[in-house]
Amino acid sequence: MRRTVVRGAVALAAATALVGCAAGGSSSSGGQASGKGKVTLTFLTFETPNLNAAYWKAAIARASAKVPGVTIKMVVSPNTDRTGYAKQLDASGQLPDIMIAVNPQGFAQAGKFAPFTAGELQDFVSPDSNAINGKVYQLPYNTQPEPLVYYNKADFAAAGIAAPPKTYADLLADAKALKAKGINPFVVGGGGADTWADMFPLIAAVGTDVYADNPKWLGKRVDGSAKFTDPVFTNAVAKVAALSQAGYVDPVGLSRSYADDEQAFRDHKGAMYPMGSWFAASADAKKPGFDVGVFAWPSDSGKLVLPAYTGGGLSVSSKAPDVALAKKWALAFMEDKQNLDASVRADGSIIALKGYTPPSNMGPVYNATYALYQQAVAAGAVVDAFSIEGGDIALPPGVADKAAIGVQDLMTGKKTAAQFSSFLDQQWAKAKQ
Structure with a gap:
């Protein structure tokens, strides 16, 4: 679903809910690219009538099951303008570790997002989608x-x-x-x-x-x-x-x-x-x-x-406690068949991953x-x-x-x-x- 204009600042505490969906719970320190150990990562989402809290919690749990050592703390944008909200959080030093459908413009040029490698993007239909100076900062999983x-x-x-x-x-x-x-x-x-x-x-x-x-x-x-x-x-x-x-x-x-x-x-x-x-x-x-x-x-x-x-996927903060684990979790979230099927059913997504086919029981309008x-x-x-x-x-x-x-x-x-x-x-x- 598209973004909207930001409605106003909302305290982070009012928009954050803990989602216990993996082992772990202690944030690692300084492990920017270790990909090892236990880490708690914040994940900025948004809610709509189609993509409600139950949808996000189930999707997070499926991804976390594939990446041991990661606990996700879900941060919910006060409206669907997650880019505007991410900017507010960044301004207060609270940029989430993982974000979905946040426009990388500005963040990428300032070095605040971690780019994905060609190997990490090999399963996507449009791996160069929305490249900034030749680098991709958002997983291009969905065509709308x-x-x-x-x-x-x-x-x-x-x-x-x-x-x-x-x-x-x-x-x-x-x-x-x-x-x-x-x-x-x-x-x-x-x-x-x-x-x-x-x-x-x-x-x-x-x-x-x-x-x-x-x-x-x-x-x-x-x-x-x-x-x-x-x-x-x-x-x-x-x-x-x-x-x-x-x-x-x-x-x-x-x-x-x-x-x-x-x-x-x-x-x-x-x-x-x-x-x-x-x-x-x-x-x-x-x-x-x-x-x-x-x-x-x-x-x-x-x-x-x-x-x-085509875009709309997850981005990872370059300052995440463990960038490698955060990227691994983001890819697990985006490439999980159940998550993709759930996105299709809930939000009419046209998945831009190689070899993916929608569920056979989709309705006539989809x-x-x-x-x-x-x-x-x-x-x-x-x-x-x-x-x-x-x-x-x-x-x-x-x-x-x-x-x-x-x-x-x-x-x-x-x-x-x-x-x-x-x-x-x-x-x-x-x-x-």
């Missing part, structure tokens, strides 16, 4: 297409829509038909700490209109040969503004949290729900009162384009999501997901959060497409100072 468009098949039928849209013109025509029937076309949220949830229409438009033809476009922005105010990017932004101007995105919904946003889709408050692939697990685990379909946000030509991110991703892979149609890129071409720290706030203004008419693009360039410049 984002967004896909999940839709209410009953609403489509009520509006006379026989099949998912093939082109962007079809998408607009379907939105018009839905609105004519009194059905809100798109469910888009992003309130409170969950402003990231409003980014999906923009991520989709950048994917189809910018990255499909220029897959390394953000790299050009990094080296200064491109800007957000360039026509190709601003035209993609204009598509998002136009959706809202046409009344296809309910501005009231923009105040909803991520959880309330999903519930709104379940409560028939909109026909289409642009969201990450993790929704597939939720839809199968608790079926809405309608059948759910899925399609990729369509391009103008109808050519398949699917934004996705299977449709997985099949669509595999179709995109076969077609060479997978592109980066704008604002979620990692490694050397990632947005500077904080810019993605500012972009999400800017999308609120874009969809409510407070900013034009040109103003939004200029705003992004300004935020980029400030972040690089």
Whole structure:
């Protein structure tokens, strides 16, 4: 699941729970790479309706059983922005020893994360994913297409829509038909700490209109040969503004949290729900009162384009009491078949480990999501997901959060497409100072 903007400082003591899942219990001192003895390691996680405390405790216990001598103390982020929380902990000298789905940007350059070796990464499909200066600091275990468009098949039928849209013109025509029937076309949220949830229409438009033809476009922005105010990017932004101007995105919904946003889709408050692939697990685990379909946000030509991110795994602090044992435990956690299966069932993960296949009893929404991703892979149609890129071409720290706030203004008419693009360039410049 994606990160969110940090909600505020919470004392470490209030967010820490001891998980007794292995032998040991005494921290070793100074054993930076011994890989021997007994050690207690802190592990930063986060909780969502899909990934609850029981999920994490079971996964931790399975990994710990494979790495004798390690006891894990679980640190729970107060919200899903574990990167923001890790920064708070680091600032107070309490950076966890192991972290999941924490953006390595800044940490890696400051020498605070330990890189993984080529040998440690040999079982991963994309071993160089999100490399920073040629080194990988986060295990790239999971691919998340984002967004896909999940839709209410009953609403489509009520509006006379026989099949998912093939082109962007079809998408607009379907939105018009839905609105004519009194059905809100798109469910888009992003309130409170969950402003990231409003980014999906923009991520989709950048994917189809910018990255499909220029897959390394953000790299050009990094080296200064491109800007957000360039026509190709601003035209993609204009598509998002136009959706809202046409009344296809309910501005009231923009105040909803991520959880309330999903519930709104379940409560028939909109026909289409642009969201990450993790929704597939939720839809199968608790079926809405309608059948759910899925399609990729369509391009103008109808050519398949699917934004996705591969990463999200564990990182290890270079200051962990025993770096070698911490890395060994991280790999045990990420490569355990039961842990991977649990991640697929709980969060709709598309596992990026060689030879892995999902459980055979997955539900229809996950299977449709997985099949669509595999179709995109076969077609060479997978592109980066704008604002979620990692490694050397990632947005500077904080810019993605500012972009999400800017999308609120874009969809409510407070900013034009040109103003939004200029705003992004300004935020980029400030972040690089």
